[in-house]
Amino acid sequence: MTFRPIAIRSVAIAGVALTLSGCGINSIPTAEENAKARWADVQNQYQRRADLIPNLVATVKAAGAQEKDILVEVTQARASANQVKVSGDQLTDPAKMQQFQNAQAGLTLSLQRLQEAYPELKSQGNYTTLMSQLEGTENRITIARNDYNQAVQQYNTTIRTFPAAIGAKIFYGAKPMVPFEATTPGADTAPKVNFGN
Template sequence: MNYRAMFAMMSVVLLSACGINSVPTAEENAKARWADVQNQYQRRADLIPNLVSTVKAAGAQEKDILVQVTQARGAASQVRLSGEQLSDPAAVANFERAQNAVTLSLQRLQEAYPELKSQGNYTTLMSQLEGTENRITIARNDYNTAVQAYNTRIRTFPDAIGAKVFYGAKPLVPFQATTPGAETAPTVNFGS
């Protein structure tokens, strides 16, 4: 076997061990998981107005809190975060603040109107909101898992070589709770 052929084979083996394909694959997986998070936020943004409209018809006394929910949802849908911005902690934090405003307004809805508990529309709204929030949580967890895999890949040998040399890879920012006290479950009080 001549030296050129041997050199070519060694180059292929070395390059394949340097993350040539695995780094962009891991990055694209993380971006796809972020797209899933955005999809769930979009689902929430699309679902809430329809459900809120249904509950609004149940009585005029709910109007103020439902308007707050709709406004928070509208404001949250204006804040966008692209895959390229995932390495910017400030952009991720800004996005999450907007989403947390929706969550807080939904909590106010739950606490402010216990008398709606018996109404079928309110029950449906709360069930859908709970399911939606669960979907968002799952999507966030999947994103964090993908970010962890990507960040580990670009920092470990031999993939770190390809990540730095060929891609200039930077760590992605995982989802983090930005609301103070988010680590403590909120107390739900229906006044009884």
């Protein structure tokens, strides 16, 4: 029985394809791209934190400052109203009575402003939202880093185990990827939120 050259080539091509598929030729770039995509997710979450947190802090500060202004105004008006006293002997003094009425009217106006603004006073809710967003952001970052580390572990395992190790070295010159580790001093602690108090 004689083999024809076409049949021999077909068998050789099939053998090479079978050998290459056994070497993990396709699993290596797949694992590498997965790890790169997970790293992009980590960077995305860091960018989200960098964009979101300063804006939330500024919003909370602004709302707190507005409320502080209203409360300071009420406190000052109350103090002013309590300082102006009219004794029984001064009831006939029109200037002293006018001063007393002005102080009381100032307190009344401040209290009305507080009552009008009360439904809009939201600093406590803003602080709660900020805390929730901080916690959620740090959780997202942690999940993204864990996903990246798992993808790196999968890639590193793929390029180091037989038979994929053969294809990894011959075709790709694959080197192990580095998992995420906190190396920056203080990276193990979340950033501090400063309201300028």
